[in-house]
Amino acid sequence: MSGALLEVRDLYMTFGGVCAVDGITFDLHSGELLALIGPNGAGKSTTFNMVNGQLRASGGSVRLAEQELVGMRPRAIWRLGVGRTFQIAATFASFTVVENVQMAVMSHQQQIFSLWRPAASRYRDEALMLLEQVGMDAQADRACSELAYGDIKRVELAMALANNPRLLLMDEPTAGMAPRERNELMALTKRLVIERGMAVLFTEHSMDVVFAHADRIIVLARGKLIAEGDADEIRSHPKVKEVYFGNGLTFEHPPELAVAARIPA
Template structure:
């Protein structure tokens, strides 16, 4: 049974149709990549799933419950987590305090300024940091971290609401190849260990082909292909839309890893 079911999703901005009848499903324990050239409708689709953008038409169901029409905060409390293309942490706070604040927000708690945030949910925050390999740096200010480590902290923050579905927007943007692979290998492990689903957008084709269980490809707001790495690599429409007639996907993928 699918965890996420998106059916006939549509988004119009005035007379411009950004997403046109997109449908796909995602199961627990699966890592699904949403890819496509610039202007394909990836980000619009992504933002409709977590409620940042209202859908013009269609349905988005999580465990049989409709998400369309709900605000992002309510969707988060239904079990949808989110990370962003540009890592967002409080630089002056420690690693663990950043995660504790995320847990506080999920639990709808308001902490007293007379009682430091560091006294709340410390055990749970440390457990999340252990899962992403950042427990040894828990007391360091985020301002002192390397960018790859900041992205790991952001991943822990994304897990603060114990999501069944995690949305990752360009998770490896700005990272070196080694860091990209380490972060996605960690994400893949979390998908398996927590039996959650991940939907992610990504421009680095080496990351997509190495770690995604399946891929869906958008072009001009429509879904043009869906399947495994091999299916997508050999799909003639994907070849044409991404790289133009006569160019090969294998060459573009090798360029991405160079």
């Protein structure tokens, strides 16, 4: 598909004799929220880490706006406008909310090694603007250690936006969150996608989140891409049903049943 921001072609990764990702191909466009799902061991995290540069692909291509990313270090990819959040939110607990975001902005400005004393007021306005976008500006001067986990996730999102990303990678963004919190976070992410015109690729185990918020879904199983489409197409796809459910369950059943039916790959 032409005109894509991210183009992944024939991507694969082997570890010894094991093929963790086996020749997958997909596109991601600006303004799109794309979910990457699959059973445990399907190759989702490996794919993420190859796009982000934490793993070098054994073969294939990952291109961001026509620029090849395979072989580049994560920091270089970050500077090209690729942000990332992690399954376990990573913030400095002893720093305030705004200081955490200031550090991310300073990193983007290549000033991370400046002494903190003169840097304490640097980029504060920029950090506050990012916090406002995620609804955390009112808590800017609280220590991150005092925050609820859902709010920590919002701070991490603000930090990921510090380099004004064209592409945002979100690894299990709602892990550990209550149903209301996770839907609020993904609704916020969707709003940012529209407002900023950026693209988001996210992995997720909560099918309610995926079906409610993703524009498009791709499904991996045992390292291969087995299905691609919108929520309705994925719900009814025979291969997806076969991989996820071995006892007659469907995606219309509660999400906790879907988790129980997951087949490790």
